[in-house]
Amino acid sequence: MTYKVAYIIGSLSSNSINRKLVGAMIADAPADLEFVEADFSKLPLYSPDYDADYPQIATDFKKILEDADAVLIATPEYDRSIPGGLKNAIDWFGRPWGSNPIGGKPVYVVGASMGSVGAAIGQIATRQTLEFFNPLLMTQPEVYMKMSHEDIGEDGRFIDAATQGFVKSAIEAFADYIRKHA
Ligand SMILES: Cc1cc2nc3c(=O)[nH]c(=O)nc-3n(C[C@H](O)[C@H](O)[C@H](O)COP(=O)(O)O)c2cc1C
Known part of the structure; x- marks a missing residue:
């Protein structure tokens, strides 16, 4: 069986590190996940x-x-909170009233920032607003990634093998969670 995973990049940047983070996760994702x-x-x-x-x-x-x-969902942190574009997208989830495209589904929030906080506060704010929709939020492992563009190699993976191993284990954990709950 194959599972379809929709991913949302919380940044509108054409050169987003969060997009690169998701790319590195997808590069080593289990074969039964389709993105x-x-x-x-x-x-x-x-x-x-x-x-x-x-x-x-x-x-x-x-x-x-x-x-x-x-x-x-992979998101940066803007001013210690959720980026406005992502919050706007989540506002569309629930309207017209009663609409809910993520209720009861496995949802995983990860993120990257250039600062040492690793988008942690932005992710927490994102989880808080998602809770309204009653998804099955996977909260471990936490991916609070401090990264820069130079961390990613030409193959789209983290150059540092331990870091790539960590994001691989994170997407494998999400795959397990999906298999159990989807
Ligand atoms: C409006 C704005 C607010 C930001 N606020 C934070 C912040 O609160 N914490 C942080 O670690 N980085 C912050 N940053 C820096 C981001 O971590 C950095 O721009 C990162 O590359 C954003 O991710 P992206 O490349 O996926 O867009 C901010 C950047 C912008 C443009």
């Missing part, structure tokens, strides 16, 4: 005015999450 991006970059800022005339782009974004067995 598809749920890209929120074109979503407008949510307003209740959209509920009556729901934009196709938001329907398409949520469909990727609805069709997935599990969701992986």
Whole structure:
């Protein structure tokens, strides 16, 4: 059996270290996981005015999450909290009222920052808002990654073997969690 994992990159940067972190995880992910991006970059800022005339782009974004067995979110921390673009995307999850594309699904939040806090506070803020949707949040192992672009090699993996081994064990743990709960 194959499991579909939708992943969300919490950064809008075209050169995102969080995208590279996910790339390194996918590079060594178990073969029964299939990955598809749920890209929120074109979503407008949510307003209740959209509920009556729901934009196709938001329907398409949520469909990727609805069709997935599990969701992986990699986010930076902005000003010690969740980046605004990611929070806006999560606001779209729950509207119109009653919509919930992640309820009961395995969800794993990881992240990277350039600072030594490793996006930990941003991840905690992200988990806090996700709790509203009652997902099955996997909270271990914590991936609070302090990283820079130079940490990733041409093959998309961490150059440091121990670090690549750690992210590999993290995605394997998520695969186990999905197999048990999806
Ligand atoms: C608006 C803004 C706020 C930031 N706030 C934090 C912060 O609170 N903690 C931190 O460790 N890094 C912070 N950073 C630095 C990010 O860790 C760094 O830009 C990182 O590359 C972001 O991840 P990305 O490359 O995936 O976009 C901030 C960056 C920006 C642009």
